[in-house]
Amino acid sequence: MNKTWNNKAWFMVLPVLLLVAFSAVIPLMTVVNYSVQDTFGNNAFFWAGTDWFAQVLASDRFWEALGRNLLFSAIILALEIPLGILIALNMPKKGLGVPVCLVLMALPLLIPWNVVGTIWQVFGRVDIGLLGRVLDGIGFDYNYVNDVFDAWVTLIVMDVWHWTSLVVLLCYAGLVSIPEAYYQAAKIDGASRWAVFRYIQLPKMKRVLLIAFLLRFMDSFMIYTEPFVVTGGGPGNSTTFLSIDLVKMAIGQFDLGPAAAMSIIYFLIILLLSWIFYTVMTSSDDQA
Amino acid sequence: MARINLDHIRHAYGEKPKSEADYALKEVHHEWNDGGAYALLGPSGCGKTTLLNIISGLLQPSEGRILFDGKDVTYLSTQERNIAQVFQFPVIYDTMTVYDNLAFPLRNRGVAEPEVDRRVREILEMIDLAGWAKKTARGLTADQKQKISLGRGLVRSDVNAILFDEPLTVIDPHMKWVLRSQLKKLHRQFGFTMVYVTHDQTEALTFADKVVVMYDGQIVQIGTPAELFEKPSHTFVGYFIGSPGMNVLPAAIDGSAVRVGEETITLDYAPAVSAGAKTELGIRPEFITLSREGMPVSIGKVEDIGRQKIVRAEFVGKPIAIVVPEDGEIPADPHVTFDPAAINIYADSWRVGREG
Numbered sequence: 001m002n003k004t005w006n007n008k009a010w011f012m013v014l015p016v017l018l019l020v021a022f023s024a025v026i027p028l029m030t031v032v033n034y035s036v037q038d039t040f041g042n043n044a045f046f047w048a049g050t051d052w053f054a055q056v057l058a059s060d061r062f063w064e065a066l067g068r069n070l071l072f073s074a075i076i077l078a079l080e081i082p083l084g085i086l087i088a089l090n091m092p093k094k095g096l097g098v099p100v101c102l103v104l105m106a107l108p109l110l111i112p113w114n115v116v117g118t119i120w121q122v123f124g125r126v127d128i129g130l131l132g133r134v135l136d137g138i139g140f141d142y143n144y145v146n147d148v149f150d151a152w153v154t155l156i157v158m159d160v161w162h163w164t165s166l167v168v169l170l171c172y173a174g175l176v177s178i179p180e181a182y183y184q185a186a187k188i189d190g191a192s193r194w195a196v197f198r199y200i201q202l203p204k205m206k207r208v209l210l211i212a213f214l215l216r217f218m219d220s221f222m223i224y225t226e227p228f229v230v231t232g233g234g235p236g237n238s239t240t241f242l243s244i245d246l247v248k249m250a251i252g253q254f255d256l257g258p259a260a261a262m263s264i265i266y267f268l269i270i271l272l273l274s275w276i277f278y279t280v281m282t283s284s285d286d287q288a
Numbered sequence: 289m290a291r292i293n294l295d296h297i298r299h300a301y302g303e304k305p306k307s308e309a310d311y312a313l314k315e316v317h318h319e320w321n322d323g324g325a326y327a328l329l330g331p332s333g334c335g336k337t338t339l340l341n342i343i344s345g346l347l348q349p350s351e352g353r354i355l356f357d358g359k360d361v362t363y364l365s366t367q368e369r370n371i372a373q374v375f376q377f378p379v380i381y382d383t384m385t386v387y388d389n390l391a392f393p394l395r396n397r398g399v400a401e402p403e404v405d406r407r408v409r410e411i412l413e414m415i416d417l418a419g420w421a422k423k424t425a426r427g428l429t430a431d432q433k434q435k436i437s438l439g440r441g442l443v444r445s446d447v448n449a450i451l452f453d454e455p456l457t458v459i460d461p462h463m464k465w466v467l468r469s470q471l472k473k474l475h476r477q478f479g480f481t482m483v484y485v486t487h488d489q490t491e492a493l494t495f496a497d498k499v500v501v502m503y504d505g506q507i508v509q510i511g512t513p514a515e516l517f518e519k520p521s522h523t524f525v526g527y528f529i530g531s532p533g534m535n536v537l538p539a540a541i542d543g544s545a546v547r548v549g550e551e552t553i554t555l556d557y558a559p560a561v562s563a564g565a566k567t568e569l570g571i572r573p574e575f576i577t578l579s580r581e582g583m584p585v586s587i588g589k590v591e592d593i594g595r596q597k598i599v600r601a602e603f604v605g606k607p608i609a610i611v612v613p614e615d616g617e618i619p620a621d622p623h624v625t626f627d628p629a630a631i632n633i634y635a636d637s638w639r640v641g642r643e644g
């Protein structure tokens with residue numbers, strides 16, 4: 001085959017390059033720039049090397065927030081993935097129920113993050129919120145403002161409510177792609193409900209589950225808006241996640257250097273964990 | 289190992305069938321003998337898979353009953369009917385090994401592991417995949433998948449019947465022949481009732497004691513290969529069985545005289561046709577003799593197919609096929625005679641007998 005060489009073709013990708021440069025590369029490099037310098041104001045910057053990184057990594061504040069993030073993501077994944085699979089398995093496969101269920105499932109996904117936060121913030125209030133009043137009325141001593149456990153439960157329930165649908169929709173897409181013949185063969189082979197799930201449905205959902213898992217991990221690990229709106233990081237520091245801490249540091253205290261260093265560390269952690277999950281999950285795929 | 293009765297079975301996929309055309313199965317009323325080997329032959333969409341699914345219990349018929357050895361099983365599950373079925377589109381569990389795929393139906397029924405191992409190894413040997421036992425089923429070729437699917441149907445030795453839905457479509461001809469003889473051997477050894485769906489008439493005729501021909505949601509004939517050849521009970525069977533198929537010519541019946549175009553053929557009986565029926569004469573190409581005497585024809589194309597020649601000719605303005613032996617000559621002034629014993633008369637596509 002004859003290939004035509006024409007360097008003008010590079011102009012075709014120029015718009016994308018510019019877009020990526022302005023939206024990702026330049027901001028990222030700015031952050032890198034801050035992370036290795038110190039300033040005493042007046043736009044005078046000094047080379048600080050890896051000092052900020054060392055300082056962030058040595059602080060308890062960072063490790064505690066990281067611990068909260070890991071715990072939160074672990075709980076979210078442990079709840080949303082199985083729950084999502086369970087709901088998807090029980091959704092109707094044909095008839096009028098299909099569009100109804102799909103729309104119901106898609107609804108929470110359409111609500112903006114900060115609105116979700118506000119809804120639950122009001123919903124859970126002990127003085128005027130429906131949930132808060134009801135729980136209080138039936139004898140629970142529920143108060144997400146003062147009680148650490150209640151604050152966590154509120155955030156988790158809110159996230160499950162908001163995002164399980166995503167897992168459901170992805171799993172459902174995997175399930176409906178299974179031809180009827182598989183279920184027929186399973187019946188002839190005398191397979192139990194569990195065997196059908198284990199050998200037919202789970203293998204078919206594997207790819208979409210990987211996507212669901214990564215999306216939910218990254219998203220829950222970067223959680224910001226909901227705790228910011230509902231608990232503001234409290235009570236105490238109990239719901240101060242890395243993102244909230246980062247914003248406090250950068251905007252509240254104007255510590256640009258440490259905040260920049262922390263951003264980069266935060267970014268690398270997400271990248272690293274996602275890569276590990278991806279590798280582990282796809283390699284088990286090859287062996288199986 | 290069961291006698292299967294299909295008692296006035298009808299099936300429609302839609303909710304409320306209004307006309308005859310809404311039924312995928314029009315009316316099937318028939319008995320399959322215990323231990324019989326049946327081939328189910330018919331064109332695409334005639335309802336073969338539907339019938340198998342009704343027998344195995346994957347589908348509930350809209351009307352009618354199914355009996356196994358006289359016991360009504362219409363509402364029993366597949367599991368309770370104890371039937372093996374090999375599907376038209378091979379299903380394999382691709383996260384399992386080849387071995388586990390074959391062991392699956394046995395393990396699900398709690399068969400002891402030594403027995404599982406014995407059966408699976410036997411089947412692996414039979415389908416020629418012994419070397420692949422430990423491989424995962426993913427990434428196998430289409431014919432290997434089809435063999436596994438077949439193997440899973442054969443691995444249980446205690447079933448009432450085995451239903452095969454075109455099980456060998458992508459297997460190469462030699463292996464197909466090998467597997468078919470293995471099936472016959474298993475059939476003799478265990479005496480399962482076997483139903484074998486196929487499009488391919490040679491496959492049907494070599495596998496089965498009885499061939500069941502389906503057409504448009506109905507069973508149009510059940511018989512031995514010889515019966516289907518000599519006395520097709522429906523013009524469709526005449527076309528479908530034999531190569532080339534039966535010649536069917538419009539005919540007017542008057543007592544024992546059959547008029548085709550300007551020619552008249554006299555039979556030794558008077559077919560019982562009711563007035564107003566569409567009548568036709570059927571004659572197989574093998575029973576037409578080409579010579580200098582008889583009724584005139586004009587020769588079109590001559591196809592040489594090895595031991596025979598097929599002559600395409602025109603008779604009373606209609607195309608017909610004639611089979612001529614390899615050394616048979618084609619006269620310059622061609623005429624044909626029909627073997628009177630091989631003539632079948634059809635009224636509204638159904639064969640009418642000699643009884644009058």
Ligand SMILES: Nc1ncnc2c1ncn2[C@@H]1O[C@H](COP(=O)(O)OP(=O)(O)OP(=O)(O)O)[C@@H](O)[C@H]1O
Nearest residue numbers: 301302312330331332333334335336337338339376
């Ligand atoms: N699940 C279904 N829903 C609705 N109609 C169906 C369904 N399955 C089959 N049919 C229809 O019923 C008729 C018989 O189908 P069936 O699959 O039994 O034919 P078949 O003889 O097995 O054909 P083939 O040789 O192509 O496999 C066809 O007209 C088909 O379109």
Ligand SMILES: [Mg+2]
Nearest residue numbers: 336337376453
């Ligand atoms: Mg079919």
